[in-house]
Amino acid sequence: MSKPSIRIATRGSDLALWQARSVQRQLEELGCFVELKIIQTQGDRIQDLSFDKLEGKGFFTKEIEAELLNGNVDLAVHSHKDLETTPPAGLIIAAVSQREDPSELLLIRSEAHDPLQKLELKQEAVVGTSSARRQSLLRSYRADLRIDELRGNVPTRIDKLRKGDYDAILLAKAGVVRLGLDTSDLVTLTLDPTAFIPAPAQGVLGLQVRENDAVTYAWARKLNHSAVENQIRVEREVLKNMEGGCHLPLGVYNDGKVVHVSYGKSKHQSSVLFAFPLKKDQDIVQQIIATLRNL
Numbered sequence: 001m002s003k004p005s006i007r008i009a010t011r012g013s014d015l016a017l018w019q020a021r022s023v024q025r026q027l028e029e030l031g032c033f034v035e036l037k038i039i040q041t042q043g044d045r046i047q048d049l050s051f052d053k054l055e056g057k058g059f060f061t062k063e064i065e066a067e068l069l070n071g072n073v074d075l076a077v078h079s080h081k082d083l084e085t086t087p088p089a090g091l092i093i094a095a096v097s098q099r100e101d102p103s104e105l106l107l108i109r110s111e112a113h114d115p116l117q118k119l120e121l122k123q124e125a126v127v128g129t130s131s132a133r134r135q136s137l138l139r140s141y142r143a144d145l146r147i148d149e150l151r152g153n154v155p156t157r158i159d160k161l162r163k164g165d166y167d168a169i170l171l172a173k174a175g176v177v178r179l180g181l182d183t184s185d186l187v188t189l190t191l192d193p194t195a196f197i198p199a200p201a202q203g204v205l206g207l208q209v210r211e212n213d214a215v216t217y218a219w220a221r222k223l224n225h226s227a228v229e230n231q232i233r234v235e236r237e238v239l240k241n242m243e244g245g246c247h248l249p250l251g252v253y254n255d256g257k258v259v260h261v262s263y264g265k266s267k268h269q270s271s272v273l274f275a276f277p278l279k280k281d282q283d284i285v286q287q288i289i290a291t292l293r294n295l
Contacts, residue, residue, distance in 0.1 A: 003031040004215050009064045009073040012038040013153040015175045019205050020077045022097075026223050037073050039064050065091060068208065074216045080206035080232065081199040085240035090210060094217045095224035096232065097205035100174035101190075102198040102253060104134070107158065108187040112167035118142055120189060121168055128157065128166035136249035136264030136271040137196055138170075143270075154179060161186065174203040197251025197262035197273065200235035204228055234259055237285045242292060252288075259284055263292050 010020035024034045041063045060082045067073050069090055114122040118141050128150030135147050150157055154175045161169045207220045235252040249264035264271040276288055
């Protein structure tokens with residue numbers, strides 16, 4: 001198989017570039033010639049609105065997918081949790097990455113730390129997050145917490161915490177780990193993913209290509225991790241059946257033995273948590289969907 005030239009599309013944030021460069025290195029180790037193309041998305045341009053006030057879906061992917069469909073790039077590297085469950089016609093996921101720790105990180109200013117309280121937060125602490133899932137989960141643990149919108153890339157969010165805009169913030173641990181960020185000046189709690197449920201496919205990268213581009217597909221497929229692909233398939237199928245996106249307060253985590261689920265009717269209501277044991281020949285997705293729709 002001859003070694004192709006592959007153009008990778010990515011957002012310009014520190015984390016997105018880290019992710020794209022990781023894939024670039026792996027493809028170059030296989031002998032491919034790879035270049036990056038930075039594309040700005042709606043989610044990057046609009047920083048003053050919460051996700052539920054942005055129009056449509058695919059806030060961080062739509063423009064990248066358009067470039068891919070137009071043939072201006074050959075491969076897109078996404079945080080898999082940002083992808084819509086029904087891809088645009090003509091695009092497919094060729095591979096998924098290894099899974100970084102899917103847990104959430106709770107970063108707390110020392111002044112707001114109270115180890116005797118749930119989540120180790122002082123009474124009426126101000127917590128920053130724009131995620132409906134995180135907001136609903138927080139309400140299920142602490143009704144007294146004040147939740148404020150938080151946007152920006154990972155370093156920007158942490159800087160806002162350090163400046164005192166918030167008492168604490170919630171982030172995906174994967175992003176902090178991948179960027180190698182130092183949070184030693186903050187109280188840093190890794191939340192159990194079976195109790196504070198992450199987004200479906202959190203910690204996983206999705207490598208997207210054109211469906212008719214057999215060459216790029218074949219090379220990208222060499223990077224696929226089939227065990228992770230099988231793990232997140234359940235998580236993504238639940239999200240798809242619930243017709244959810246960023247607006248839906250839904251967490252799903254498949255640990256290989258149990259599928260852990262959190263679900264709230266809205267970000268303003270507490271989540272309900274479930275644990276569904278995986279059994280052979282069981283349609284676990286339909287069992288989960290039936291349970292959630294009966295709430």
